[in-house]
Amino acid sequence: MKIVVSGGGTGGHIYPAIAFINEVRKHNPEAEFLYIGTKNGLESSIVNRANIPFEAIEISGFKRSLSFENVKTILRFLKGVSISKKYIKQFKPDVVLGTGGYVCGPVVYAAAKLNIPTIIHEQNSVPGLTNKFLSKYVDKVAICFQEAEQFFPRNKVVFTGNPRASEVVGNDRQKGRDVLGFSSTKKIVLIVGGSRGAKPINDAFLEVLPKVGEKQYHVVYVTGEVHYENVKREVDKVGNPSNVIIKPFIHNMPEVLAGIDLIVARAGATTLAEITALGIPSILIPSPYVTNNHQEKNARALSEKGAAIVRLEKEISGAALLTDIDQILLNEEALQQMKVASKGLGIPDAAQKLYDLMKQLI
Template identity: 70%
Template sequence: MRILVSGGGTGGHIYPALALINEVKKMNPDAEFLYIGTEKGLESKIVPRAGISFKTINITGFKRKLSFENVKTIARFFKGVSDSKRIIKNFKPDVVIGTGGYVCGPVVYGAAKLKVKTIIHEQNSVPGLTNKFLSKYVDRIAICFEDAKEYFPSEKVVLTGNPRAQEVLGHDGHKGKRSVGLQPSKKSVLIVGGSRGARPINDAVLEVLNQVEDKGYQFLYVTGDAHYENVMKKVKEVGNPKNVIIKPFLHNMPEVLAGVDLIVARAGATTLAEITALGLPSILIPSPYVTNNHQEKNARSLSENNAAIIRLEREFSGEQLIKDIDSILLNDHTLSEMKKASYEIGIRDAANRLYKLIKELK
C-alpha cells in the first residue's frame, strides 16, 4: 500500500498526519509513505526528522482581504497542481490524504483530477477555506467533531477522530510525573499555553503565584520557550512556591498528560483529542486569534458535555483560574464526573478508523 500525505503550516495539521503514519506502519509494516509540504513551512523540519520521504511544492495561502497577492496565489496554485500531479504520477499512491493547511489544496485537488482516491481530515469543529474547497472533489471527509458535519456533503463524511489521540494512550503516568519533579501521589494540574506559550495564561498564573503554596494540590506550569526567561524574572520577584514546578517546554507531553488530574490550556483540536482520549478534565481558554474562532467552538463541544470549563480570554484572571481549579480538584465528585464525561467524548482508535477508510477506498 502506498499513501501520499499532505498537511502543513501548523503543528495541528502536521502532527495528526505523523501520528497516522506511525500507527499505520504498526498495522501494515509494508506500507510506503510520501509527504508533500512546503519548503518554508514547519513541516519541512518536522517530517524529514521523522524519517519520512518528503517533497515540496511552492504555494501560499489566500489573504482574507482584497490583495494583488491573491492573484499571485492563484498562479502558484495552478503551478502547485502541476507539480503535485508530477509527484503523484511518480509515486503512484493508492490514496492521497490531506490533513489541512493551504499546501493540501493543490496536492489533493491534483490527485482528484488524476482519479486517485482522496481523503481530507478536518481536525476542527469549523473547517478552513482549503478543506471547504476540497470537499467538492474528494472521496471521503474524516472529521473529529460532529459539529463539522454541517459544512460538508453529508454522504462523504465519516467521524474518525484525531490520530494524535491514539499516541497518548498506554503511557506510565507515575513515570511522567516523576520525570518533571511532581509527587506521584498528589493531585496535579498542568497549566500550558501551547509550545510557544500564551501570555494571558502566563499573566494569570503570575498574578496568583504567591497565593498557592498552601493548596492541597501541585502545579506543573509550562510557560512556552518564548516566554520562559521573562516569566522567571517575575518569579524571582514573588518567589517560587514548593508546589509549583515551572518548565519552558515538555518533550514528553503524552507521558505527563497520563499522570495529571486536570489541564488548563488553549483549545486546539489536537489538545482536545489528547485530553478526551485520556478522560482528562480541562479548563479551556480558547485563543481568540484563530480563523473563524474555531477554538471556542471546539471547546464548547467539551463544556456542553460537562467535560470542561470555558473561560474566554477577556474574562480570564488569576483569581478566576484558582477558583476554577479549586472547584474541580478539591471536589472529588466534580473531578470524577468530569473525568467520566471527558472519557465518554474521547475517540481512542482514530488511526484505526482512518486506516479502515483508506483500505475501503483502495
C-alpha cells in the same frame, strides 16, 4: 501500499498526519510514504525528523479581503497542482490523505484530478477554506467533531476522530508523574498556553503565584520558549513555591498527560483529542486569534457535555483561574464527573478508524 500525505502550517495539521503514518506502519511495515509540504513550514523539520520522504511545493493562503496577493495565490496554486501531479505520477500512490493547511489544496486536488482515491481529515469543529474547497473533489471527509458535518457533503463524511488521540493512550500514569519529578500522591494541574505560550495566561498565573504555593496540589506551568525568561524572573522575585514547576516547553507531552489530573490550555484540536482520549478534565481558554474563532467552538463542544470549563481570554484573571482550578481539583465528585464526561468524548482508536477508512478506498 503507497500513500501520499500532505498537511502543514501548524502542529495541529502535522501531528495527526504523523500519527496516521505510524498506524499504517503497525499494520503494514512495508508501506511506503511521500509527504508533500512546504519547504519553510513547520512540517519540513517534523517530517524529516520522523524519517519520512519529503517533497516541497510553494503555496500561500487566500486573503479574506480583495487583494492582489490573491492573484499570486491562484498562480501558486496552479503551479503547485502541476508540481504535485509530477510527484504523484512518479510515486504512484494508492491513496492520498490531506490533513489540513494551505499545502493540501494543490496536492489533494491534483490527486483527485488524476482519479486517485482521496481523503481529507478535518480536526476542528469549523473547517478552514482549504478543506471546504477540497470536499467537493475528494472521496471521503474524515471529521473529529460532529459539528463539522454540516459544512461538508453528507454522503462523504465519516466520523473518525483525531489519530493523535491514539498516541497518548497506553502511557503509564506513575511514569508521567515521575517524569515531572513529583513523588507525592497529590493531584497535578498542568497549565500550558500552546507551543509559543500565551501572555494573558502567564500574567494571570503570576498574579496569584503566592496563593498557588499554599495549595494542596502540584502545578506544572509551561510558559512557552518566548516567555520563559520573563516568567522565571518574576517567579524568582517572590520565590518559586515547592509545589510549582516552571518549564519553557514539554517535548514528551503524551507521557506527561498520563500523569496529570487537570489541564488549563488553549482549545486546539490536537490538545482536545489527547485529553479526551485520556479522560482529563479541562479549563479551556480559546485563542481569539484563529480563523472563524474555531477554538472557542471546539471548546464549547466539550463544555456542553460537562467535560470542560470555558473561559474567554478577556475574562481571565488570576483569581478566576485559581477559583476554577480549586472547584475541580478540590471537589472529588466534580473531578470524577468531568473525567467521565471527557472520556465519553474521547476516541482512542481514531488512528485505526482512519486506517480502516483508507482501506475501504483502495
